[in-house]
Amino acid sequence: MGRWASVVVLVLAGVAVLALALAGVVGSNGASATRPRPSTSGPPGDSATPAPDRDQQQLDALTALLAARRHAVLTHDRAAWLATVDPRDPRFQNAQGAVFDHLAGVPFSDWSYQYVGRAPDLSSQRRRELGGEAWVARVLAGYRLRGFDTTTSYAEQDLTVVRRDTQWFVASTSDGGTAPQPWDLGAVHVARGDHVLVLGTAAPATLRQYATLGDRAVRQVSGVWGTRWSRKAVLVAPRGQHEFGQLLLRDDAGLDQVAAVTTGDLGGGSGAAEPSGRAGNDRVVINPAAFARLGSTGRRVVLTHEMTHVAVRQSTTSAVPIWLSEGFADFVGYSGTGVSRRVGAGDLLAQVRAGHGPTHLPSSDDFDPTRTTIAPSYSASWLACSLIADTYGTDQLVALYRRAATAPTDGSAPDPEQQLESAFRRVLGTTTAAFTRDWLRYVNRLARP
Template sequence: MTHRVLSPVLAGALLVAALLAGGCSGDEYVAPPPVERSDVADPAVAAATVAALQDDLDDPSAAGELGADGPAADLLTAIARNVAAMGLTDVTLAYVTETGTTAGDDAWDGLVAVTWRVAGFDRASARAEVPVSFADGGRTIAAIGADAKRLPLWLTGPVVVRRVPGALVVVAGEATDIELLARRTRRAVAATRPLLGRGDGLVVEVPADSQQLHRALGADRGAYDAIAAVTAPVDGSTAPRSPVHVFINRSVYDGLDPVAAQVVMTHEAVHAVTGAALVRGAPLWLVEGFADYVALRDVALPVARTAAQVIRQVRRDGLPDALPADSDFDPGASHLGTLYEAAWQVAVTLAEHGGEDALVAFYRDVLDGTALDAALRRHFAWSEAELTAAWRSRLAALAGVPE
């Protein structure tokens, strides 16, 4: 659920399990290494092979025939089936360049530019450059994605797809629990509707394991090991219309109890359908607190349990002096549970003062670029200092300590 400063990623942390069971800058330019040229590379042949694969994506058997061996044929067949099952459109494949030699006398590695869009959900196409290993002088494909830092899930192998009202669920690998994931996704979409209306459609991608998750996100290995779910642009782009999906980290999510798992899914659905992952400048206590407000709105648990961590901290360390800072929301931090509960209580404070409609309007205004102070005045007749004082009073009451 956290959002790193200057990073278009919102991630669901393990703090939800705790509160319910009681979870180099992209702007820097780095010169690419020199390309290792191959004497056997034939760009024209490779480009023709890639074009043939694009043409054959509506025919899995024909796509498989472009594979250099059995595993490669299976992969290309699966990719073509994924395109149909996910309803991908605007799919293009274009050979870009060679990147070096690979196994075999007539084989080499290259880059292929790929675009795709989930019809009915994504407002624009995603884009990625994907490593491809060519064989047989470029006439066949031996592998896709070797050593790629970012690799879209639909290019990794077979996926299973379920459609529910307002959402699409895509599961890689063993998909024995896809019906459960689909039910949670459907409930998450339904939970957002009373406050948010329809919003954007929701796409949930479930990589088979942590390694596949990090590759789908283009993240360093281990960056999201403690995170249950991540809402992020599919291709890492920060453009306003970039496709944003929810990605599930099975290594954490599968260990959550049913209530916590549903809260995580609903929280991430709020991020996705409101476009929060592409917003810059909104304070994270609002982005994360509002998502938790929606996710916990209909959870029948006492606040002593759902806010247990922040209550303990207040009793131990006293009341916080200020609203949670953006710099505190780091996926690797050990105190995330307390932060999210604190942010949630800010949203609760606002809703109790001005009502849910005012909270939603305030949230949308800030996401649309309205200055925080102006939005607070407009919807609550409060300054940030007044909000902070009311929030501190609420925390003091919950913890049973003097202000």
């Protein structure tokens, strides 16, 4: 998560966390969608549960339709894409043509669809508007970026499909819930650095600036964390804060505190991540409004902070307590900037002087921008990691993190607090409680004039 603003988002709003085991796939092997578990609701317009043959016929038609759309994207065939769109709706045809144009420059290595099940029935009025047999399919639209992703990124879409004579078409993407992607928001530009790919609706010049900052961040992170990660990252650059919120499936509340967010899938739940539990499709999403308010040092810290999350998530297998995750990212971000701790943590130290200092290491609630001002929590976490580095050395701080972020080998569910306690004892020869006392004394000492 970004300094001065950001929130750690491991997996956003259920976009990728769905029961994929129930879904058929339209992917690289051309497999067809298979019938899901029996539905309690029939297709729109039919009050009875559909006959199995009809149900499967609809799924077979959907599979063919999605396969055609996939092929159109991967072969850059605009006409083939539009051939899947309802010919009776010129406005939707134009909108879908624009979406295809928006994604034309994105370097996809794969584009796929995964059928999840039937969405709620269309209203009788909506069925009359469509004027044909129609239903809404809930799918996951997946993609990979060439040279960067090792796993597929999925976004949920509700696709309304309608039959015209003997052929089926996509008639709408707005009859249910659809998670927007950058190409749904406008024309997507692309910029490349030595280590990063930047894509989004922001101006090309802005993307190039982000690419330069991203390359520098990769080098700085590798100097502290090491090189046992891909040293590649994808940055997403929307035009404004509203688009930033759309991509995160959030309203604007609290987003003015958030300069950037790292999102993606971790193993052990979504079916989209590496079997090892490591992330393989992370995105650093930048809030242009908050980012623009920062000076050059602030922007450097923010992107290095986020790049630290990318590196850590690619090379560890378990979550750690949020103060360690955010504090370590800030520790790397501030390294070499010349910003003193009294200056960088001024917000926290002012609270201490006013008698409102922390009594415990920050928790998840302390990083929720809809509930509180989050900057002091970043400062508190940064000072905690800085104290570890001062006392034991940077190498031991890294070793502590790596051990705490290693999932149990016996297959049991990770417990971040217990794993960190074990790491404190084994790596540093202390305990969480003893360290917390030392940290509180350190924060109070820094707050003195």
